[in-house]
Amino acid sequence: MPLYHNDDQAMLADSARQFMAEEGKIAKQLRHWRDRDCPDGFGHALWEQFGEMGFTGILVREEDGGLGMGHVEAGIVLEEIGRNLSPSPFLTSSVLAATALGHGSNDLRGRYLPGLIEGKSVFAVAIDEGAKHRPERIKMRAEKSGNGFKLSGQKDFVIHGASSDMIVVAARTSGGDDDEDGITLFAVPKDAANMSHDSVRLVDSSMATHTKFNGVELDGDAVIGEVDGGREVLNAMLKAGRVGAAAEGVGVASGAMDMTVEYLKQRKQFGKLIGEFQSLQHRASHLYSEVEIARASVIKAQQLLDGDSEKADLMASVAKAKVSQTAGLAVREGVQMHGGIGMTDEYDIGLYMKRDRALSEFLGDAYYHSGRVAEMSGY
Amino acid sequence: MPDLDTFRQETRAWLEANCPAEMREPVRDEGDIYWGGRRATFKNDAQKVWFEACLAKGYTVPAWPKEYGGAGLGPAEAKVLRQEMNRINARPPLSSFGIWMLGPALLHFGTEEQKKHFLGEIARGEIRWCQGYSEPGSGSDLVSLQTFGEDQGDHWVVNGQKVWTSYADRADWIFCLVRTDKENKYQGITFMLFDMESEGCSTKPIKLISGNSPFCETFMDNVKVPKSYGDGLPAQVGEVGRGWDVAKYLLGHEREMISGADGGNTGTIGAAMKRHAGELDPVLRAELAMFDVDALAYGAMGEKFLDEIKVGKGHPAQPNMMKYAGTELNKRRHELMMSAGGSRSLEWESEETGGGKPSRNWLRTKANSIEGGTSEVMLNVISKRILDLPGS
Numbered sequence: 001m002p003l004y005h006n007d008d009q010a011m012l013a014d015s016a017r018q019f020m021a022e023e024g025k026i027a028k029q030l031r032h033w034r035d036r037d038c039p040d041g042f043g044h045a046l047w048e049q050f051g052e053m054g055f056t057g058i059l060v061r062e063e064d065g066g067l068g069m070g071h072v073e074a075g076i077v078l079e080e081i082g083r084n085l086s087p088s089p090f091l092t093s094s095v096l097a098a099t100a101l102g103h104g105s106n107d108l109r110g111r112y113l114p115g116l117i118e119g120k121s122v123f124a125v126a127i128d129e130g131a132k133h134r135p136e137r138i139k140m141r142a143e144k145s146g147n148g149f150k151l152s153g154q155k156d157f158v159i160h161g162a163s164s165d166m167i168v169v170a171a172r173t174s175g176g177d178d179d180e181d182g183i184t185l186f187a188v189p190k191d192a193a194n195m196s197h198d199s200v201r202l203v204d205s206s207m208a209t210h211t212k213f214n215g216v217e218l219d220g221d222a223v224i225g226e227v228d229g230g231r232e233v234l235n236a237m238l239k240a241g242r243v244g245a246a247a248e249g250v251g252v253a254s255g256a257m258d259m260t261v262e263y264l265k266q267r268k269q270f271g272k273l274i275g276e277f278q279s280l281q282h283r284a285s286h287l288y289s290e291v292e293i294a295r296a297s298v299i300k301a302q303q304l305l306d307g308d309s310e311k312a313d314l315m316a317s318v319a320k321a322k323v324s325q326t327a328g329l330a331v332r333e334g335v336q337m338h339g340g341i342g343m344t345d346e347y348d349i350g351l352y353m354k355r356d357r358a359l360s361e362f363l364g365d366a367y368y369h370s371g372r373v374a375e376m377s378g379y
Numbered sequence: 380m381p382d383l384d385t386f387r388q389e390t391r392a393w394l395e396a397n398c399p400a401e402m403r404e405p406v407r408d409e410g411d412i413y414w415g416g417r418r419a420t421f422k423n424d425a426q427k428v429w430f431e432a433c434l435a436k437g438y439t440v441p442a443w444p445k446e447y448g449g450a451g452l453g454p455a456e457a458k459v460l461r462q463e464m465n466r467i468n469a470r471p472p473l474s475s476f477g478i479w480m481l482g483p484a485l486l487h488f489g490t491e492e493q494k495k496h497f498l499g500e501i502a503r504g505e506i507r508w509c510q511g512y513s514e515p516g517s518g519s520d521l522v523s524l525q526t527f528g529e530d531q532g533d534h535w536v537v538n539g540q541k542v543w544t545s546y547a548d549r550a551d552w553i554f555c556l557v558r559t560d561k562e563n564k565y566q567g568i569t570f571m572l573f574d575m576e577s578e579g580c581s582t583k584p585i586k587l588i589s590g591n592s593p594f595c596e597t598f599m600d601n602v603k604v605p606k607s608y609g610d611g612l613p614a615q616v617g618e619v620g621r622g623w624d625v626a627k628y629l630l631g632h633e634r635e636m637i638s639g640a641d642g643g644n645t646g647t648i649g650a651a652m653k654r655h656a657g658e659l660d661p662v663l664r665a666e667l668a669m670f671d672v673d674a675l676a677y678g679a680m681g682e683k684f685l686d687e688i689k690v691g692k693g694h695p696a697q698p699n700m701m702k703y704a705g706t707e708l709n710k711r712r713h714e715l716m717m718s719a720g721g722s723r724s725l726e727w728e729s730e731e732t733g734g735g736k737p738s739r740n741w742l743r744t745k746a747n748s749i750e751g752g753t754s755e756v757m758l759n760v761i762s763k764r765i766l767d768l769p770g771s
Contacts, residue, residue, distance in 0.1 A: 003683035004692055261766050276770035278759075284768065285761035289700045293673075293680045300679035315675070322676040325669075366669075373675070374668035379653035 001307070003299050009072055016055070016080045023049055024086030026348055033087060034205040040163040041207035042087035050090060051119020059098045059240070064113050066098075070306035071240060075247030075298060082251020085348075085355050087206060089122040089160045095244040096237050097123035100168045100185055103233045104224040108187055112166055124164040125237065126155035126188075126211055133364040135170070135238060137178050140213065142171035142186065149173070149223075151186065151216040159362065161209030162197040165190050168237070169213075173228050183230035184223055185237075192216045204351075204358040239313055242320045242363050243301045249323035249359055250295050253330040256352040257287055260334040267339075280337060287333055294319075294326040314376050321369035324360040331356045386456055390463045397432040401425035403468045407733070412474050415504025417551045430504065433472035440478055440502045443486070447494050448502025454689050476545065477501035477508040481554050483632050484570070484616055484625050492611030497572070509575070511541040511555030511597055512626065519756050521556075522564060522623060526599060528557040528571065535559065535571070535614075537602040543750065547582040547595035550575055555599075556622055569615045570622035573604045589742040590727070590735070631698055633751045646678070647671040648712055652719035663718060670715055677708055696764035703757035706747035713741040 005013060023029075023046060033043055050056050055077045060066020067073075074095055081090060093116055101109055115121030127135050140153030151171055161167060167188045175182030188195065194216045197209040225233040261284055264275030274280055301319040304312035331353040335342040342349050360366065402425050406412060410422045413430055421427040433439050436450060442457045443449025452460060482501055485494055500506040517524040526539025537557055547553070552574055560567030575582070579600040584592035606614050617625045649667040653659055659667065684701055687693035717724050717737060724737035732738075748754040762768045 002686035002690070003679065004687055004690075261768070265767075265769055273769045275768040278762075281762035281766075281768050282755070282758040284766055285700075285703075285758040288761055288766060289704045292697075292700060293676050293704060296680035296683040297676035299683065315679075318672050318675045318679075321669075321672045325672075366672075367665075370665065370668040370672050373672050374649055374664060377647060377671060378650045379659065379664065379667070 001303050003296060003303070005072070005076070009076060012073055013076045013080075015053075016077050017083075019049075019053060020077075020080035020084045020086055024081065024084045024088075026085055026351065030085045030087055030205065030351060039199070039207065040160070041201070041205055042089060042160075042163075046086065047088055047122065048119040050088065050094075051117060055090065056094050056119045057098075057113070057117035058094060059102070060094075060113055060117060061102065064109050065117050066113070071243055071302040072299065072306060074240075074244055075302050078244050078247040079251035079254070082248035082253075082355075082359075083255040085204075085252070085255070085351055089124075089163070091241065091244050091248060092125055092160055092164075093121070093123040096125045096241040097166070097168050099237045099240040100125070100224050100233055101187070103236065104187065105221065107221055108224060112187065115165065121165040122160055122163050124158050124160045124167045125241070126158045126161065126167050126169045127234070127238075128156050128158075129154065130156055133361070133368055135234065138170055138172050138183055139177045140169075140171045142173050142184055142218075144173075145217060148217060148219040149184075149186070151188070151213040151218065153213055155211045155213070158197075158209045158211050159206060161211050162199050162207065167211070168224065170230060170234050173230075175228075180231055182228050183234060184227050185225055185230040185233050186218055186222050187224055188216065188218065188222065192218065202358050204354040206358060235313070238363060239305060239316045242316045242369075243298065243305055243312075245359055245363050246294075246298045246301065246316075246319040246323040249320075249327045249356070250291070250298050252352055252356050252359060253291050253294060253323065253327035256327070256330040256334040256349060256356070257284075257291055259349055259352070260284065260287075260330075260337050263338055274337075283333055283337070287330055290326045290329060294323045297322045314373065317364075317369040317372040317376070320364060321366045321373065324366035324369070327356045328360060328366075383455055383459060387459050387463065390460055393436070394463055394467060394469060397429070397436075398464075398467065398469045399425035399428055402429040402470050402472075404470075405468065406470060411470065413472065413504070414475055414507055414546070414549070415473055415477075416475075416507025416549065417505070418549065419504065419507070429470070430472045434503060437502075439473040439504065440482065440498075443482065443498060443502065447486075447498035473504045475501060475504070475507060476510055476550075477506065480510055480629055480633065481508050481572075481616075484554070484629050487628060488570075488617040488625050490611050490613065492609070493613070493616070496608075496612060506551045507546075507549060509544050509547045509550035509553050509595075509597075511544055511547075511553045513543045514540060515542050519753055521626070522568070524556055524558060524568065526555070526557050527561070528559045528569065528604065530559065531603075533606055535604045535606065537571070537573075537599045537604055539599050541597040541599075542585075543594045544582070544597045545594055547575070547597045548584055553580075553597070554616070556626055560620055563620065565623050566620050568622040568626070569619050570617055570625040571604055571615050573602065573614065577602045577604070579603075587742070588745070589739040591739065591743070630752060646709075646712060647674045648716060648719075652716065656719050656721070659719065663715075667715055667719070670711060673708060674712070677704060680704070694765055696760055699752070699757045699760040700765070702752065703748075703754050703761070706744075707754060709747050710744045713744045717741050 029043055029046060054067055057066030058069045058074050062068035101112055129139055142149040142151045169186045169188050170183055172182055173184040194214040196212045199207055199209050202208055264280055267274045297319040301315040304315050334349045335353055338349050341347045413426055438450055440449040441452045441460055445451040482498060485497055514524050528535035528537045555571050557569050557571045558567055559569040579602040581598045582595040585594045586592050604614055649671045652667060720737050726732045727735040
């Protein structure tokens, strides 16, 4: 498959770009909700519009009422989300949770997917325990209890945790903390007893929770996939989420770069447009080069994932690492080249810097994923 | 695509029958590359057999039209042939600047007679060409070149000096940028073809920091270049005075070639360095990991770039970006390989290192971001043509 969008994908990209530039733009969404101290960190109306556009069910199979499309298509939406910094639960709900639910029972899919497709339900995923992404180690316990399970422990930095109708939770049903096996995934409804959220606002105005499970009792039908065999579903979910986060990151990088290049063409100092200075031209051109390469790594990862290739896992980490590095460069160069106004809250470039920081951390930063690439390559 | 599948099967069978085992070994030294030309000799029978088999099939230049010595393969078929050759590590049957550089210029700008005559010679490996572009005073600012061809009616008398002419000492003919109008900077250059055996034309190898001498200085002292080699065979490609258009076209092609040379080959090094060194310093391991991420990402970019070229997508100045990123990456690759190799990689002559391969290759890569347009020039071009920055 050639590494560019086919005609249908190009059409989707056009409509996603137009839609997000209008409905998802910074003034209308990110600043609007941030300035109102919105406890969700995003607007539910936009999420419903995502539903009307069909974005919400993009990865959901057609027999479950979705569009049955792939990660290239999901990435198209994510890149526009990134470019406009549109706060939404798309990545956690329509990519991560939807991927997990794809492995779930008829009952679970029937219970949760219609609400997602309509843009009414919001889902989160609870994997991390601590400040760094480290899904190889899962301590949180789920013990057999009657016909079901009882969950005890804590999950950290659950994005949209308090706003979610359901949280996909990775817990240990057997084995030691670092074991590959013995993981089970649960769909935990928001009204589960003995679950409590401690909400924190992050630097990019998104909301996360430290979520405590003090003996949360669940029926056996809350299990997604196999008991003790959750690692496979977890890995599928992580691959999809990482490639999705990388696609969003390319949007953040492009948005920051375009804004900066525009600024170089407008701002005058020493009687010249600052874009005439070769020192800035070369830095902008280097950035362009990095963004192009990062975008290529993402579409490659998306296609491998859609083709169910065994190379997808490696390329997912390559894409996540490359995009984290590149978007980081884009926002740092962006703020520096904007000079003083780049430091002001009024100007948008700083918002890109904040979003990049949070997005890069989500599901593993460049250091984590570079290390994974080394391990998968055998060194 | 059943036709392509058939073609793949036929190609596979043909390669199996015609590519000798010795020609499936990695290239170890200069003698393993067959360059053709008047003074060419085959290193061994296998090299000869392989060259002749390809020649008969049009596979020395598979994508060129049949009437000019090629096999007339379309882009998809040419890709299949390349993939199948890569699969068995088949060496190229013939390498030359005629194939890579002059050929594309003639295909684009040449007269029908020029194509028949010169392309045929190139395809058959009869004439080895070199490129006369840079001069001592004209490197990045190539258009300032001073080598002058004085109009003497039916011929030019050429005087001047070229530098960085690759393998000029082994070449038969040169394609050379010569100023034919001193008043007209951009439209006063002619893209001339002439025989290196012409009186007054001489070469002198330049010894590089790697100890090797792939480049020469080339001197033209009253070299007489006839304006025509026969009916429909002018000595220049394109119009007289419009050689800069040809040069720019070829520079784009050269950048594409340099940047696409690794197309699909991602060139990761971490695993090989671990096997080589046994144990890696943790900080070096981290650097290798970050390098491999960049190499794999650049590999995807190379694939995307080639896919887009085939259908005319992508920015026309994108080869400049590929050249910039690819050459900078390659320099970094060799820096890391030197570090991972430790003192062993410092050996300059030893047999174990194949005569100092690690250090000589490392030094060679430093030219990557200079030849064919420096990284700084590439960044200038991106600024101007892609980002549309002012005053650039």
